[in-house]
Each structure stands twice: as C-alpha cells, then as structure tokens.
Amino acid sequence: MAYSKLFIGRRVRELREASKATQAVFAERLGISTSYLNQIENNQRPVSAAVLLALAEKFNVDIASIGGSDADRLLSALSETLADPVFGGVSAGFQELKLVAQNAPSFAHALITCHQAYRRNSEQLASFDDQLIRTNAFAEPSPYEEVRDFFHFVDNYIDELDRAAEHLAKGLGVSDRDVGTALADHLEKHHHVRIARAGNGERVIRRFDASARVLYLNSYSPAPTRSFQMAFQIGALEQRAEIDAIIERARFRTVEAAEIGRIGLQNYFACALMLPYQSFLLTAKELRHDLHLLAVRFGASLEQVAHRLSTLQRSGLKGVAVFFARIDRAGNITKRHSASKLQFARYGAACPLWNAHQAFETPGRMHCQLAETPDGVRYLSIATEITKADGGFGSPHRRYAIALGCEISDAGDFVYADRLDFGNSSAFEPIGVSCRICARLDCIQRAIPPLKSTITVDHNRRSELPYTLC
Known part of the structure; x- marks a missing residue:
C-alpha cells in the first residue's frame, strides 16, 4: 500500500x-x-x-x-474565514493553511470563533444603523450555531452513545422484529412507561408525562417518527449520566446551548438505537446504500437512513465517507455534515447548480448528479424531496430536500451510480460550495461576486452577469 x-x-x-x-x-x-x-x-x-x-x-x-476528515473540516472553515475582505486580501496557500490546521488547530478554532463574532457584530450593526448598541450577546454564537459546530468538529460521531445504543438494540433484537413494538415493550417493561395517543387538539409529536409515566405520541405521525420518539425517550431515561458528561466536556457557553446539545445527543442515541452501527453498516454495504431498501429493512425514514450513513465514523470500522444535508425551499441548509472532502459553507446559501434544489421540482424521484468542485474533486450526489405532515389535508406540510453523496472513488458502492457515465468528463457538472467563496469566474448562476475577486463594469457590454470578475 x-x-x-x-x-x-x-x-x-x-x-x-x-x-x-x-x-x-x-x-x-x-x-x-x-x-x-x-x-x-x-x-x-x-x-x-x-x-x-x-x-x-x-x-x-x-x-x-490519520490525516483524515478532521483536518479537512477545519481547513475548509479556515479557508472560508480568511476569504473575508476584513483580512485585507491575505493570500494563504493551501499548504500553509494545511500546516496551521494540522499543527495549531486550537489557534485555527480561535480565529474562526473570532471571525464568527465579528460577522455577528457586523450583521447586528447593519440592522440597527440608528443605534450603536454593543452587548456580549452580539459577540456570542447562537445556541444552535454552537451545537451545530460541536457535532461538526466531533465528526458527527459520539462513540459512547453509539455503542450503548448498539448494545441495547442487540438485546431488544430491533434488527429482527418490528422496531416500534420492540421499543414500546422496552419502555413498558423496564421503565413502566405506557404509550398513548396525543389528543386530537394537541399539535405535538411527543409529550412525556413523567408523573403518570405516559408517553403521548401523535397518532398521525409516520411509524418511523413514532419509533424515533420512543427511542428518544429511552435515551432520555437511560443515558442521562453519559449525556451530562458529554455536555460537561463540550463546555457550551450558555444554558440554552447545553439544553439544545442535550436534545441533539438524545436524537443521536435514538437514531443509533433504531439503526444499530454494525448491523446497519453491513446491510448498507449489502444493499449498496439503497436508501429505500434500507428504510424498509430497519423501519426508518429516508432522512433517518441518510443521516445515519453520515455518522458511520467508528475508528477501525468506518463506512463510506459521505456528505449529508437537508435543505428547505428557501435554500437554507437546516442539517449538514460531511465526512468527505466536500464541506458545506458556514454562511450563505448552497450552490444553485447542486441537484438538491432540483428535488423540489419532481417529488418522489431520486436525482443523481455527477459533480466537480473548483478544487477538481469529483462527487456522486443523490437528492430527493421529502414531506413531513402530522395531520390530514388541511394540516401544514413541511417540505425539504435531502442530499447524500460521496467522492467518485466510492461511487461504485452506491446503486445510484450504475447508469451514470463516469468516463465522460462533460457529465460532471461544475458546482461550488457557496457563491461568496466559489472561485469559478464564469458561472452563469452566480448570485453574488466572490469575496476575493475584483469587479470590472463595462457599460457598453452586457453578458449573463452585469460585471466581469478578475
């Protein structure tokens, strides 16, 4: 080798x-x-x-x-940070940034945190141009941002919770029986918790009455959602000490961040309990990562399966390095993680040429895309639209696109790659990460100029863009 x-x-x-x-x-x-x-x-x-x-x-x-995705994630975040004009056009080469990410990660994290505070201050001052209010709240990351970054930099894998969930799943036999029945039986036998329907007027997915020992679930939620909420409750009851220890080590800045982090960790345990690590990893390989077949096999949703594939980062037993994202119709990335070289932008919307946006146009269809980023790395991207509803015709429906993919060297492990022409260079669509840091100067879908570019305006000539980048 x-x-x-x-x-x-x-x-x-x-x-x-x-x-x-x-x-x-x-x-x-x-x-x-x-x-x-x-x-x-x-x-x-x-x-x-x-x-x-x-x-x-x-x-x-x-x-x-060794030398894997931890440095890649930090390198991506550091590169995006230094692209901001506030650094006066500092031109740090790839090798220079790589040395910083590898040898001084604490310094890199500190610089990124400082830049985040600067951006929040700038955004607040721009919103209140008639006031000069400076408080600590402006300089601190929001609780959701802090928790998002926590999971991002631990590679979206929590070993203690993952192994605990796998051990419990083996004892319950969730891979060989209906997962919802197994979880309901466990709650009743070991915690004396009864499952009941939430009232018709309650707009809840889950409500736990600790004194009565009753877990109320929305009867109109899909079966995978109800199973997930039962698994979540098991995590809350059985993993409190472990989750407390993880939160203590994370040193979140605020109580709000710690509580959001607790929800995130309980969600992690729930997903790992429904989709136990080794069983899920082996089945994913066997079925060549067919999301629909995996969902049926484990009684899970497409989103749960896709998200779980992005967490298979156990040392010595890793799955394919994939990226995963969930996007709403406005283009906001509401969930994101990448174990591959593709790192999502921390600010701004996703590239409009990415097939995740096409998923909204044809619900129910799997969109497959061969893509190439400005650094020359090629990817397989799979995207589909999902709808979430907890009621009938008149109830609100939430629509998202989920996207999953890998580097082209691993594409053969996915059933979705079978009909794609890898040998044809023109089949790879040129996508970026975000317009604000994308180096492609000739993209006709560009929304804003890249931060480090120079704009030239010719009033006598107009092409797709009203300016020329150089």
Missing part, C-alpha cells in the same frame, strides 16, 4: 504524552531514532509506512483515520 506524505507531528506528540513516555522511550518502542521522532513531532519529516504500522501495532492507532 502506498502512503502519501503525512505530517502528523501533533498527533504523534499527543500520543506520546498520553502514554507519559519520553522521546527516547517512545522512539525505542517505534523502532526509530530519537532524532527522527523529534523531526516527526516538529513536522520536519513525514512519517514512513513502517512508523505508521508501528503506531497501529503498538498503540492501536487507526491508520485510516
């Missing part, structure tokens, strides 16, 4: 310090000289294949996870 050059000095140093070993002792265990280890830790030399194998054998390091 051929390895590209890996500069993972920080990872090696952290591993050595965790084992409380000196450089001499650690180098001896790896079978290398102390000077070579010193050069590795200071990123003066890359690690060799032999050193990687020694790390895997002696310290149980997952080789596949």
Whole structure:
C-alpha cells in the first residue's frame, strides 16, 4: 500500500504524552531514532509506512483515520474565514493553511470563533444603523450555531452513545422484529412507561408525562417518527449520566446551548438505537446504500437512513465517507455534515447548480448528479424531496430536500451510480460550495461576486452577469 506524505507531528506528540513516555522511550518502542521522532513531532519529516504500522501495532492507532476528515473540516472553515475582505486580501496557500490546521488547530478554532463574532457584530450593526448598541450577546454564537459546530468538529460521531445504543438494540433484537413494538415493550417493561395517543387538539409529536409515566405520541405521525420518539425517550431515561458528561466536556457557553446539545445527543442515541452501527453498516454495504431498501429493512425514514450513513465514523470500522444535508425551499441548509472532502459553507446559501434544489421540482424521484468542485474533486450526489405532515389535508406540510453523496472513488458502492457515465468528463457538472467563496469566474448562476475577486463594469457590454470578475 502506498502512503502519501503525512505530517502528523501533533498527533504523534499527543500520543506520546498520553502514554507519559519520553522521546527516547517512545522512539525505542517505534523502532526509530530519537532524532527522527523529534523531526516527526516538529513536522520536519513525514512519517514512513513502517512508523505508521508501528503506531497501529503498538498503540492501536487507526491508520485510516490519520490525516483524515478532521483536518479537512477545519481547513475548509479556515479557508472560508480568511476569504473575508476584513483580512485585507491575505493570500494563504493551501499548504500553509494545511500546516496551521494540522499543527495549531486550537489557534485555527480561535480565529474562526473570532471571525464568527465579528460577522455577528457586523450583521447586528447593519440592522440597527440608528443605534450603536454593543452587548456580549452580539459577540456570542447562537445556541444552535454552537451545537451545530460541536457535532461538526466531533465528526458527527459520539462513540459512547453509539455503542450503548448498539448494545441495547442487540438485546431488544430491533434488527429482527418490528422496531416500534420492540421499543414500546422496552419502555413498558423496564421503565413502566405506557404509550398513548396525543389528543386530537394537541399539535405535538411527543409529550412525556413523567408523573403518570405516559408517553403521548401523535397518532398521525409516520411509524418511523413514532419509533424515533420512543427511542428518544429511552435515551432520555437511560443515558442521562453519559449525556451530562458529554455536555460537561463540550463546555457550551450558555444554558440554552447545553439544553439544545442535550436534545441533539438524545436524537443521536435514538437514531443509533433504531439503526444499530454494525448491523446497519453491513446491510448498507449489502444493499449498496439503497436508501429505500434500507428504510424498509430497519423501519426508518429516508432522512433517518441518510443521516445515519453520515455518522458511520467508528475508528477501525468506518463506512463510506459521505456528505449529508437537508435543505428547505428557501435554500437554507437546516442539517449538514460531511465526512468527505466536500464541506458545506458556514454562511450563505448552497450552490444553485447542486441537484438538491432540483428535488423540489419532481417529488418522489431520486436525482443523481455527477459533480466537480473548483478544487477538481469529483462527487456522486443523490437528492430527493421529502414531506413531513402530522395531520390530514388541511394540516401544514413541511417540505425539504435531502442530499447524500460521496467522492467518485466510492461511487461504485452506491446503486445510484450504475447508469451514470463516469468516463465522460462533460457529465460532471461544475458546482461550488457557496457563491461568496466559489472561485469559478464564469458561472452563469452566480448570485453574488466572490469575496476575493475584483469587479470590472463595462457599460457598453452586457453578458449573463452585469460585471466581469478578475
């Protein structure tokens, strides 16, 4: 197996310090000289294949996870941050940014946090141009933003909750029986919680009466939604101590963020309980990631299945690195995660050329797209529209598009790739991440100029755009 050059000095140093070993002792265990280890830790030399194998054998390091998506996510966020004109056109090269992301991640996170505070201040001041009000609330991220970033930077995988859910799922046999029945039986037998219908006038999906030990569910919700809410309640009852510990480690800034984080963690447990890790991973491979078949097999919704595929990041047992997003009709990304190189923009709408937007035009259809981002990486993207309703004809219906995809090297693992022409370069549509940071100068769907571009206006000539970018 051929390895590209890996500069993972920080990872090696952290591993050595965790084992409380000196450089001499650690180098001896790896079978290398102390000077070579010193050069590795200071990123003066890359690690060799032999050193990687020694790390895997002696310290149980997952080789596949080294230099992976953690740095990619941080690198993407850092690159987008520095694209803001406030930095005066700083032109940091890819390798320079990569070194910062790998060797000084705390500094990178601090810079991103500072930039987020700056943007919030700017937006607030723009909204209140007749007032000069500065409070701490303007400088702090919203609770939802903070929780979103927490899941983003832990790779959307919570090992403690995932393994606990898998263990319980095995005991309940959820892979071999109706999941809703299994969860309802568990709530009644182990927690003396009875399932009942919510009142017709109640606009709730779930309501738990702790004193009466009754879990009220909306009887008009689809079966996967009712199952998910039962699994959520089991997580709330059984995983409180573990979730408290995770929240404590996360150090959320506000009580609101901590409570939203608690909901997110209970949602995570619920999804992992309905779709237990190893069983779901093996079935996804067997069915070649056919979302409809997976939904039927596990009694889940398409969204639950697609979201779960993006969380399969267990060390030593990872699934295909996929991206997942949920988009509303206004183009807002309401859920997002990527284990692939494709990282969603933190600000602004998604690229209009992305097939996720087409899903609203033909409900019920799976849209398959071959796409290429400005960095030359190619992807398979699958998108479809979903509708959520908790009532009859007159009830409000929420419509979303969900999108799932992977890098083209993994596309063969998806049934949706079978009829696509990978050998035809023109079949790959040029998409970006967000107009504000997209480097494509000739895109006819551009909404706003990219931040780092220069605009030239020719009053005697007009093409698709009223300006020329250079």
